[in-house]
Amino acid sequence: MLRAAAGAGRDYKRELMDLLDVQPGQTAIDVGCGPGADLPEPAERVGVSGTVIGVDRDPAMLTEARRRTRDLSAVEIREGDAHCLPVMPGSVDRAKIDRVLMHVAEPVDVLAQLHSVTRPGALIGLAEPDGDTLTVDAEDLGTSRAFTRYTTSEVVRHAAIGRSLARHAEQAGFTVETVIATTPVFLDFQGADHTLGLGRNMQQAIQEGHIDEERGRRWFTSLSEGTFFASFMLVSVVSSR
Template sequence: MSSALGVSRPDQAAYMLRAAARDAGRAYKQQLLDLLDVRAGHTVLDVGCGPGTDLPALAERAGATGSVIGVDQDPAMLARARERTDGLPRVEFREGDAHDLPVAPGSVDRAKVDRVLMHVADPGEVLAQLHRVTRPGARIGLAEPDWDTLIVDAEDLGTSRAFTRYTTAAVVRQATIGRALPRLAERAGFRVETVLTTTPLFRDVEEADYTLGLGRNLERAIAAGHIDPVRGRRWFTDLSDGSFYASFTLVSVVCVR
């Protein structure tokens, strides 16, 4: 087994940037940006902007007459985002909670929420906030994983399934939010226009360990009594033996205010 496996929880900003740089990350982000149809002069909101992964692309599309607002509750993330967008005069940052957006009502033409709702306490309230701050006719892009669909190939299928069950039950706050996006968006008052799925695929076990937290979450599952220690650690070691496969489903939704 590679000594690189079982890495501790990575720096969150570095993690987000690395995930976005993968082929699957670039593909769904490009698709979501295209469907958002950001145009010159638009005011664009990125909720949970993190280290500013998507802000330069949004600013380029909004042009010199538009503006981009990045909102995040983590000052460290906002600091990274400011560094990433240095020299882009039409990008501004606001520290705040997605449940209480620091944005004026009816002031936003386009908004995106990318892999944020799975972490929040109340996704419905966040979507209600988006309805409050967007103008009639505004387009909103949402993208979230459905961790119930996490597949890790192994001869010990029972432990793979137990790992997925633990991930959905204890690791991710809103683990099945991906499948719920259309329903929740309609409940918040939006008209759902497009629903798409992509399947991020991992063939490199070290990349999967880093991104999916295979080793660190396995140890949590063992400590919590969800997976037998001997069987679980044998499962983890065997993942490096031969061909590796893991995947999950990511759901993207574009809706209109």
């Protein structure tokens, strides 16, 4: 549902990687690595003596990640679930979970699993949106609010996980070092429709009876007319083991 707008997306990823301070020879893991777009940078940082493990459970994502990283000798792509990571306990120096906890069954259990596989002194980086902060500008403010309520309550499993990251990390046994909130901004309607699921989620809300059809369709049509604005808050947390 919530993917960062291009500029802000690059910025928070770069900042999170800098805070993780991946070093040569370390073992790093990217949980829910998807197509592997974020794996080359940590691979460069760990060097020839280190290892970067990308974990995902989606076969299509694993195939693309392997294709993308086939020339990176430091990278290993492993099939696995975030609740049961395919790595040895106490073997990881750096870990990253980026916009994955909002989809898993039990975020707290995933963080407990991370605590198990990381070494003392390890750093973990977490980044998740707070879906309740999704704002879409429209003259019909009531429908914009109804759209956000529907998306966060019916579409995304843990829509408000961003605000809870620091608390959950502490509960899992980590020490919170840094908390940062950024605000990706969307000014292009088509891009926002694709990444925020404006039309897709509105159609679903109408079909399920959460939003009146005429009002919902009028709201969606109005978004493509004139100046467009949408945003949400993205929270990044870096914690130590």
